[in-house]
Amino acid sequence: VMVIDGGEPKAQSGAMLRWVGSQKHLYPSEKLYEIEEAIGLVDDVQRSWRPSLYIAMRPQEIGHPEGFNKTEEGQELIKSMRQKWIENELPQYLKHLSDMIDKNGGKWLVAGDSPTIADCHAVPMLRNFTKGHIDYVDPNCLSINPKIVDYVERFCALPEIKGRYDKGVGSGN
Secondary structure, three states, rough: EOOOOOOOOOOOOHHHHHHHHHHHHOOOOHHHHHHHHHHHHHHHHHHHHHHHHHHHHHHHHHHHOOOOOOOOOHHHHHHHHHHHHHHHHHHHHHHHHHHHHHOOOOOOOOOOOOOOOOHHHHHHHHOOOOOOOOOOOHHHOOHHOOHHHHHHHHHHOOOOOOOOOOOOOOOOO
């Protein structure tokens, strides 16, 4: 929940991102389709990853009994699912994202000299894989696509962002 200047509380991260973006010129109406297309691609990555996440957090939501994640069998399945996703799915999604960056001038997900909310949505998701806190995920997993690493580092080097991250790609560590 976010409260600005004592106003009404705002909820839902997507709505907050779009609202802040509209206030800070990160969601220009003339680029609406391109921004939403990029956000859709990031959402596809997150949707694809979700079973590998939920198996460890809420196994009952994907057909396993509660507590399955604490069993030896559960731990093996978590490891297998995550490693297979990183090996098979992540490279494909990184290619789609890097192709989008290339198509749009080589800098951001949407053509232009500055990032949009699409980049604000993509970078935290990508960085999450590199922070070393997800079991069975190599924090260097993005290095298979140097364009994506450069993209994340470029975003994190922006004056408004620089120094805000202490782990993972773009943190300077």
